[in-house]
Amino acid sequence: MAEPTEPARPILFASYPDSGLLNPLLVLAGELARRGVPGLVFATDEHRRADVADLSAASEVEFLSLGEEVAGLSPTGWDDETYRAVMNETSRIRSLQAFLRQSQDPHAMVAKYQVLERAVERTRPALMVLDAFCGYAVDLALTKGIPFVLSVPFLASNMVSAAGLGGRSFTPRGFPTPRSGLPLRMNLRQRVTNQLFRLRTMATFASPAMLRRMRYEDAVWAEIGVTRSIRNPMDKLERAELALCYSIADLDYPFTVPDWLRLTGPMIPPLPQAPPDPGLTAWLDAHESIVYQAFGTLMRFSRDEVEALVEVARRLDGRHHVLWKLPAGQQHLLPPRDTLPPNLRVESWLPSQLDVLAHPHVRLFFNHAGSNSFHEGLFFGKPQVMWPLFVDCYDIAVRVEDHGIGLRLNRTDTVEPDDATDKLTRVLADPSYRERAERMAALMSAAGGRHAAADLLLELPVLEGSGQGTRMS
Template sequence: MGTGPERRCFTILLVFLGFLIRHRSSAEKVLLVPPPIYDSHWMALSKIGRALVDKGHTVVVVITEDIGETRRTEWPDFQFETFQDQGTQARLNEDLDYTVSIAGEESLKQFIESFMAESEGLKQYCSLLLADSNLVDRLRTSQFNVVISDPFFPCGAILSAHLDIRVPHIAVMRVDPYLLDEKAAGLPLPLSYVPFPGTDFTDEMTFVQRLQNVVSSILGHMIGHWVASSMYDELVRTYIGEDETIQSVTSRTDVWLYQTDNVLDFARPSMPNMVQVGGLNVQMVNPLTEDMEAFVPSAGRDGVIVVSFGSMVKTMSADRREVFAAAFARLRQKVVWRYVGEKPTGLGNNTKLLAWLPQNDLLAHPKTRAFITHAGSNGMYEALYHGVPMVCLPLFGDQPANAARVVARGLGVRLDFSTVTAEQLYQAILHVVTNSSYLETATRLSRLHRDQPQSPMERAVWWIEYVIKHGRLPHLRARAVELPWYQYYLLDVAVFLFGVCSAVLGTLWYSCSFFCRKICCKSGGKLKSQ
């Protein structure tokens, strides 16, 4: 066997090889199906994918061929399967840019038209994806252990069932725009304190707000389900089965990973397969770049204000950018503003414009005093994690509801993006920065949010690996998913009980009437004989 040192080297080599083999055997294949638009949605999925790669798994992403090269450069750890979308994604992005440009000013009619146009574009993208037989064959050959998608793009659930009905499906989301998740998970929805996602109500509603909440929920569910059915039921029947619908396919989802946290979001009923992972986008803090490291400390005791309206807001109108620039110029703090476009004429010397900024790293910096945001989910949770008060100017989607939660928790204030004046914005920032209650609340909620047995990302990865290990999880799905509506609401029981009560009361009434008539007849006979 050789000398002692040789035996030790041989033993170490065997242990190392055993580790590699064991690590290799635990590596599974994961398929990500991201929406073709909304970078924030891709951001959440990609970070989950990166965490899975770090655990030794193989992550494959389905994207259009037009952005394949860019994605491969940005994410070299992922594998990509591409298809020709015939320019659908580019058109979707153009429509999205227009929607963002009129956010806050569009009418209800324009909103519905935009939603329908966006859904139609997503359906076309999905149709081209599913129709690519070469792509589907390659994906089937890969034999994935789990498919992860965002319900904003229901095609992920359809593709999962199309590849193999036995492959588990996991949804990652903040909110389902089609509202299919509530029925799919069998989730009870007490509208007395659960605000409809399309409103900015809190869990404390007045009578009028509860009335509006009920009406909004009924109409919202009807419209959402109708749009989803009209767009995707035909695809489901074509690729899954004649008896299937988008609702039935979505209901096969094994685990729902919600980007929520009760520290910020309002408590509501949940199901065993619904897991909160709010804040999974928060990363390790990296040192600032040399340029930023020179700018931020120069703010002194006054500190820094971080401004970002997300990746979708690429430019601002001349009126809006001058309003913001004028308000920032009056501040004693330094301002770091993520901004792309023509430089505002009223830009102050205290304001630094950047096409991209290290948002998480800046929010973690001790000199950061406030975060001016559109109340997008990712930025909101980064600010929560680092304990930074917020000034919210929501634009569309779930952002008004997110801003309502920030205000309700005492984390900041809310303004109207399209109508706010420079004076109003300046006073709001001053109020948040100088009023110590906002910082105290942000610090307290940050401690609550951080104090968890697992980080949100660790929890998400644990559940994904749990699904990979055990496959489909029917024991976590509520039976409510399979019940017809009249059974779910106990209408059959109510009708039966009503029938029994009616029969008993009817019998009692008839009996009393019968005895009364008999008694009256006997009394009448006696009187006549007398």
């Protein structure tokens, strides 16, 4: 392990506030703080201040507020119409098109950019470590010529595969198009679908409405002197000093990973992550086979879906217990408490999802195929049943089945109690799912996680005062 290197100037982290993007960077910054690396600054929206404050250890992590959360910049702020369009369960391409068309107010992004720009001018960072999807932060690093590292919490192939025909790609010809949910081995119909998916993705970007929106965005940015000349995400990746991807090659389909993309496995903080809840801990200890189900921060349940999931728990009674993390704002959809099955425990908040997944009595993780949930569950060797939510979730779900570490529901638009009960029961009864999940867990642990990511950062020449960094070989 590399010795901590004292940078001449700060390391500045920046991220959108969404948990899926922010949390891995919090773990990385926390690891550097425990090592005593000085000059750590973390920029994100105001409501995540406490999360950053908790990182300070042997060295401090300074919080830099980028202001209040702006509705529309984050999926959690989508209105119901946008949410329904993006969560189009009947068509993956229409779901993706709605996601791509989702308009982010360029004036709001410019305001965030300007706050971050002032912080950069004040701190003069030696390196920026950026959420790969925080476009305004990446644009700032490129405009100011500041070396930067990108944080990628998704499957590596989703970042380095061409979304359209003829685009630059590091995956082989015929590879599943990102966000298509197609397998590696395709039949004729699937191969045609794969090509059409790429064509329709390209057509979305070439549509008159999208071109007008991009011209408008360019004009807004030009008013503050920022030329957004790099729109291709691949160009941004290749101009980074390094891209840290929190997955492993064994979870993806085979392709040659470029040397600047380093797969470290998931970013797991030291455990236990939080002081235990005595009541919850006693419940976990008391039951030998528990299904933990959680469907991310974006899910907006219908009453029928909630009732279907309650029915699934009821059918598992006598064999398995179910712990369901259901946000408080959606618990009004539950049937009366006195009618819930005795094996179901519903919690609106958990001290730590990771601590729950680490418990030996949790036998299976039922989730939405979100990238962080998927990787975190597997880190603890838990087989999975997946109800994919949207966009990249379909890609993860198909890999879960192909690698034999779980199953996915037949339908994405709803939960059918017969199907869900069948999938959960099959995975729980067949030890091969657990054995393969545990093999993946061992590979993830060997990848190094937060330790490997921190070492890679601290070994960059830019932190040794030698000018622009070089790529790791």
